[in-house]
Amino acid sequence: MKTLRIAIQTKGRLNQDSIQLLSDVGIQLTQGKRKLISKATNFPVEVLFLRDDDIPKTVADGIADVGIVGENEVLEKREAVNIAKRLGFSKCRLSLAIPKSETYTGPIWFKNKTIATSYPKILERYLDDNMVNSSIHEISGSVEVAPSIGLADAIFDIVSSGSTLISNNLKEVEIVTKSEALLITNRELSNEKLYILQDLLFRLDTVETAKGKKYIMLNAPNLRLEEIKSLLPGMKSPTIIPLAKEGWSSLHSVIDEPQFWGIIKELKDLGSESILMLPIEKMIL
Numbered sequence: 001m002k003t004l005r006i007a008i009q010t011k012g013r014l015n016q017d018s019i020q021l022l023s024d025v026g027i028q029l030t031q032g033k034r035k036l037i038s039k040a041t042n043f044p045v046e047v048l049f050l051r052d053d054d055i056p057k058t059v060a061d062g063i064a065d066v067g068i069v070g071e072n073e074v075l076e077k078r079e080a081v082n083i084a085k086r087l088g089f090s091k092c093r094l095s096l097a098i099p100k101s102e103t104y105t106g107p108i109w110f111k112n113k114t115i116a117t118s119y120p121k122i123l124e125r126y127l128d129d130n131m132v133n134s135s136i137h138e139i140s141g142s143v144e145v146a147p148s149i150g151l152a153d154a155i156f157d158i159v160s161s162g163s164t165l166i167s168n169n170l171k172e173v174e175i176v177t178k179s180e181a182l183l184i185t186n187r188e189l190s191n192e193k194l195y196i197l198q199d200l201l202f203r204l205d206t207v208e209t210a211k212g213k214k215y216i217m218l219n220a221p222n223l224r225l226e227e228i229k230s231l232l233p234g235m236k237s238p239t240i241i242p243l244a245k246e247g248w249s250s251l252h253s254v255i256d257e258p259q260f261w262g263i264i265k266e267l268k269d270l271g272s273e274s275i276l277m278l279p280i281e282k283m284i285l
């Protein structure tokens with residue numbers, strides 16, 4: 001049986017969420033923290049642990065079939081890979097930032113300035129698009145300290161909460177692109193591997209569909225059932241089961257959690273009792 005090889009980050013910001021994602025779709029990995037490859041015990045996949053910078057090329061070259069990596073790395077490396085799914089975690093942006101004391105005048109501010117970054121290609125494209133001539137100083141980490149130690153006038157790096165910028169006396173002046181974790185794939189997967197990939201994507205969809213949805217159960221007086229039903233339409237329609245107590249029914253339905261908080265008072269006012277809200281792990285429409 002063929003296996004699909006998935007490259008994920010060894011350690012760092014994407015590691016835990018990537019492992020959690022595989023676990024959510026029922027893939028159990030053989031343990032062994034120091035191992036570079038881990039086989040799944042119950043699904044035809046194996047996981048290859050890499051530095052995130054190496055994931056796009058490893059997938060493009062077919063050493064791995066699939067990878068979980070930040071969009072920022074995919075945009076920077078410009079390797080020929082397909083994006084199979086946007087995964088919605090590790091959301092951040094790639095921004096230009098300048099010292100807080102400077103007055104920002106638009107992209108022209110960067111003319112003849114030096115910008116420190118770990119993402120020279122993305123930055124170069126932005127500067128070209130804006131017809132600004134700047135000097136790019138490539139460094140692999142601690143980018144935000146560059147202006148204060150005289151290495152650069154500005155920086156181009158990942159921003160999320162913005163606290164790293166604040167603590168380095170910088171201000172964000174341009175958001176160049178946004179990023180989130182992506183599931184990328186090799187462009188020439190065999191039919192057998194594509195089949196496993198389809199199964200993986202199907203499983204990911206079941207988790208995604210269930211996200212934010214809750215299973216709701218309550219006891220309702222039959223006299224108010226129609227009104228309560230209209231508040232809880234569910235996927236197709238709610239399930240209604242008569243209770244042993246005459247004149248009462250149990251109603252089960254599915255609801256978006258924020259919507260639940262909006263109707264809870266009405267449900268109570270209509271006489272609903274013993275309202276339970278339960279998590280839903282997977283959902284297939």
Ligand SMILES: Nc1ncnc2c1ncn2[C@@H]1O[C@H](COP(=O)(O)OP(=O)(O)OP(=O)(O)O)[C@@H](O)[C@H]1O
Nearest residue numbers: 009012013014051052053070072090091092158160
């Ligand atoms: N503050 C943040 N908030 C959200 N996502 C982030 C943040 N910082 C980084 N990321 C995302 O997580 C990815 C991995 O970040 P991390 O800091 O672990 O990378 P790294 O230090 O380059 O790791 P490696 O050792 O694997 O090369 C980034 O490429 C980006 O997509």
Ligand SMILES: O=P(O)(O)OC[C@H]1O[C@H](OP(=O)(O)OP(=O)(O)O)[C@H](O)[C@@H]1O
Nearest residue numbers: 013141142158159160161162163164165
């Ligand atoms: O806007 P913020 O929420 O402060 O996040 C931005 C910071 O997060 C990342 O670094 P990380 O914390 O992963 O450390 P690193 O320097 O080891 O990559 C990134 O390189 C920024 O420095």
Ligand SMILES: [Mg+2]
Nearest residue numbers: 051052053054
């Ligand atoms: Mg890296």
